[in-house]
Each structure stands twice: as C-alpha cells, then as structure tokens.
Amino acid sequence: MMRFALLASGSKGNCFLLWEESLFLMIDCGTTKRYLTESFEAVHADRSQLDAVLITHSHTDHVSQIRMFRDLPIYSPVPLGSDIPVHPVDPEHPFQLQHLTVTPLALSHDAERTTGYVLETWQEKLVYITDTGYLKESYLPFLKGADYIILESNHDVEMLMGTRRPQYLKMRIASDSGHLCNEDAASILERIVTERTKRIILAHISQEANTQETALETARAALSRHAGHLNPQLVLSAAGQYEILKGGDWHEKVDCGSCSCTVGMESVADLAGR
Numbered sequence: 001m002m003r004f005a006l007l008a009s010g011s012k013g014n015c016f017l018l019w020e021e022s023l024f025l026m027i028d029c030g031t032t033k034r035y036l037t038e039s040f041e042a043v044h045a046d047r048s049q050l051d052a053v054l055i056t057h058s059h060t061d062h063v064s065q066i067r068m069f070r071d072l073p074i075y076s077p078v079p080l081g082s083d084i085p086v087h088p089v090d091p092e093h094p095f096q097l098q099h100l101t102v103t104p105l106a107l108s109h110d111a112e113r114t115t116g117y118v119l120e121t122w123q124e125k126l127v128y129i130t131d132t133g134y135l136k137e138s139y140l141p142f143l144k145g146a147d148y149i150i151l152e153s154n155h156d157v158e159m160l161m162g163t164r165r166p167q168y169l170k171m172r173i174a175s176d177s178g179h180l181c182n183e184d185a186a187s188i189l190e191r192i193v194t195e196r197t198k199r200i201i202l203a204h205i206s207q208e209a210n211t212q213e214t215a216l217e218t219a220r221a222a223l224s225r226h227a228g229h230l231n232p233q234l235v236l237s238a239a240g241q242y243e244i245l246k247g248g249d250w251h252e253k254v255d256c257g258s259c260s261c262t263v264g265m266e267s268v269a270d271l272a273g274r
C-alpha cells in the first residue's frame with residue numbers, strides 16, 4: 001500500500017516522497033540542501049535507501065539539489081547537465097519501477113518538456129501534477145478515480161492581477177503555459193474525483209497571489225456539489241511551502257496539515273478547527 005509525504009511545494013522548492021512496499025522514490029528535489037535533509041529526517045526517511053528520482057522539469061525550484069542524488073537512477077523529460085546521467089521519459093509511454101507503473105504526462109509550462117506523473121499498482125493510483133497552465137482533455141478519463149491526487153492550485157486570478165508584479169509576468173502565469181488557477185484546479189477535481197479518492201493535496205500555491213484558505217475553499221465548494229458520490233472520509237488539504245503533509249498507509253496518526261477539511265456525504269467539517 002502507498003504512503004507518501006509532500007515535503008515542500010511552491011516557488012521556493014518542491015519535493016515529494018513515495019513508499020510502495022519495498023520501493024522508495026522521490027519526485028523533484030528543489031529547496032535548500034538543509035531543508036531537504038531536515039525534512040527527510042522529520043519523516044524518518046533515509047535518502048541512501050532511495051531507489052529512483054523522478055523529475056518534472058528543469059526549473060530550479062524542482063531540481064536545485066539534483067547533485068545530491070546523481071548516483072541514483074534519475075528519470076527526467078530533459079537533460080540535467082553533462083555530469084548527471086538520466087533515463088529519458090516520454091509522455092504517455094509508461095515504464096516500470098519494480099512493481100510500480102509510472103506514466104509520464106505532458107504538461108503545458110514555460111519550461112522544456114514539463115511532465116506530470118501517474119503512479120499505479122494493481123491496488124492503488126496516485127496522480128502528481130503541478131506546473132501547468134492547462135490539462136489535456138484526453139488525460140481526464142485516465143486520471144479519474146485515483147486514490148490520491150496532488151494537483152496544482154497556484155493562484156487566485158483576482159489576487160494575481162492585484163499584485164505588483166509586471167503585467168507580462170501576470171499574463172505568463174495566467175496563460176496556458178503558466179500555472180493552474182484555483183477555479184481550473186477545482187474544475188479538474190470535479191471531473192476526476194470519485195468514491196475511490198481518499199486524499200487530495202492542493203499544491204504549488206502562490207504565496208503572493210493566493211492563500212491556502214482560498215484554494216481550499218474553491219476546491220471544497222466544487223467538490224461539495226458532488227458530496228453524495230464521494231468517499232465520506234475524503235480529506236482535502238492545501239499545502240504550505242514548507243509544510244510536510246503525509247498521506248496513505250502510515251502506521252501512525254497522520255497530520256493532515258493546518259489547512260484541511262473533510263468532504264463528507266452532506267457537509268464539510270474543518271479539521272483545523274476554524
């Protein structure tokens with residue numbers, strides 16, 4: 001059974017860990033070396049036991065510490081430097097990591113060949129998608145019914161346009177090669193979440209053009225329209241930049257984060273006590 005930990009998520013760094021039976025892998029390795037080391041320790045993870053690293057794209061907030069892992073099998077859609085060997089990944093061409101099937105998905109971002117991943121065993125499926133301006137319609141049936149979903153909900157459009165960022169940057173972020181806004185993320189969730197889905201984490205939330213509470217409420221409102229068809233224990237969380245969120249089959253009580261809720265059959269109950 002899968003268990004996972006989102007260690008960092010946002011423009012200052014991204015890192016995600018997944019355990020599945022004997023397999024231990026990481027998606028992205030942005031943020032600082034100190035934070036990465038401390039967060040591994042916080043979830044009792046030994047980086048020397050990693051079996052593989054998956055990279056989504058070459059932006060610094062996703063690969064800044066790649067040299068810490070250069071001796072591991074690294075799977076990437078793009079080269080990462082002449083001194084770092086990688087196994088190239090191609091969109092919609094699945095490959096195996098032990099018993100885990102990994103399906104790369106082409107995303108739309110202002111970086112060369114940005115990739116999302118679907119990780120699947122015969123029992124469970126996890127979707128990991130950040131850094132994209134839109135999602136292909138053809139992907140939605142494949143994503144539907146995942147047990148776990150990590151999905152970007154980067155910005156609130158009104159908040160983004162009200163920032164002091166240059167206009168060209170605002171338009172880039174809001175474009176099809178930028179980042180998913182809250183409403184678009186919520187619309188995707190409405191179409192792919194089913195009664196199988198147990199955990200959703202809204203990721204890569206802008207610290208200037210969004211809030212965790214705003215992202216959470218937008219997704220919560222959309223999912224609540226379908227509450228009678230969802231898992232009554234479905235937990236929805238909005239990740240902070242340096243907030244460690246766990247999910248899956250942990251043999252301990254899991255802290256769902258400071259900004260989470262449960263989407264029940266008829267109502268929404270705050271876990272954070274707000």
